[in-house]
Amino acid sequence: MTLDQTKFNALFDDENSAGNWVIRGVDIWKTYRMGTTEVKALQGATLDVERGEYLSIMGPSGSGKSTLFNAIGGLVKPTSGKVYIDQVDVAQLDHDELAWLRCRKIGYIFQSYQLIQVMTCLENVTLAMSFAGMDADEARERGVYLLELVGLEHRILHKPSELSGGQQQRVAIARSLANSPQIVLADEPTANLDSVTGEEIIQLLANLKKELGVTIISATHDLKMLKQSDRVLWIEDGKIIKAERPENIDFSGKDFDH
Template structure:
């Protein structure tokens, strides 16, 4: 059975203004991601990786270009429509985890489901299932300050999966972790990808992380290029 395209961007352009200076970040970037793929995007600091991910995740808008999530064009959608799309179609994993410090692991994972209107009974059961899936069911009542960086990132991954999104976008997900924790987080994401069919797009400067992907793209001069080997 042919896999569907879950993410497609064509000819994205984005510039920023620093005073009177116009700084181009993307100069015609295009990408197509199939359902169940694990794609890595690499490039040096300042190359536009995070700008690209923010646009793909509907956190920012391009100056021009086309963007489709699950076959639907998202260019021109209003704020409410974009929020709805982010809630159901996209999961985010950040370098700094972005967990709410006063909430437990379980409560952090519940947040997307609260926003989606899921009943308390269902969301608690789902959150526990996800914490078990990422290997930390015993930490459900722990707050972020009571967890290691790797454990916090596992909570963040569980939260990203809460509403069963079409795609997970991860921005330097191992950037704050030691080598052992980094390897564990990459293995976790790859296992979720292989066993659950979860689609991942991972932005990273870590070539060891990139080598674990099905496909590697390099961002250079604001465009994306396929990488055959590293």
């Protein structure tokens, strides 16, 4: 099946982008079956993510944090419930439309960078642009711009093996912005970095959010990242426990009993 570009553009037109929220999850359930055992990873999760918001999701291991993160990013299909992006029910999209959504509307930053080792930094960043049909010269120009934006203008022709962990994550951030997405999903983006480099990445994401107006959703345990967020969402046993603004959170005490 090939992508019906007209249908896709009609779904994600300016009228559908007019609301205050860019992602809405309604009563999301996700059950995994392993033999005769059922694991309820999500149990009725409901949330809105505002346009231009920096939302952090936190929870203990096995809480459903990653499943929620992947569900609202279109990477996991809920067992029941709805996920809307720009008021479009993601479940109504076919395979090609969903792939196009992930290519054009959403950027991804992974804990382990996921860079292609045989490619240069510039090639890693521009690859997604070629998938989206961008002209090669335009892609190169934008790739250079994005690498400059993350402070790697002097490394564009280096390969990942020639970079530090922090530099590789900067390339991954530039790649996530390749096709001017509305949403950037960052999965534990500082987990493999030392504290100083992690702080630099957190500040870079905060600056990009302000400069570009993108919505950033992070799954994280990093307190410094939580403090940079507009809101922090707690999840436990597949249920959203609460959502708070950083200024209302006791980072040293009871709020971290969950």
